[in-house]
Amino acid sequence: MKKHVKRLKEYEKVDFDPREIIEGMSRLKGARRKPTSVALEEELLKELKTIALKKGVPYQVLMRLLIADGLKRLKEAA
Numbered sequence: 001m002k003k004h005v006k007r008l009k010e011y012e013k014v015d016f017d018p019r020e021i022i023e024g025m026s027r028l029k030g031a032r033r034k035p036t037s038v039a040l041e042e043e044l045l046k047e048l049k050t051i052a053l054k055k056g057v058p059y060q061v062l063m064r065l066l067i068a069d070g071l072k073r074l075k076e077a078a
Helices: 018-028 042-055 059-077
Strands: none
Touching: 042 059
């Protein structure tokens, strides 16, 4: 049976400090980014926006941080 990322126990609790997020945004200000498109389930997007709102950051920034964190974990596991 295929295991989906959203079911991994490591992602049950993701904790980001809003100050770290804002600092990260400042470091990346002006950095080149390439627009992409990702189709997300409506419920997943609602959850993401809710968490971002609680953290006081834009949900797109939270998505970038989650992707960066996931890539870091994959590299460390390899």
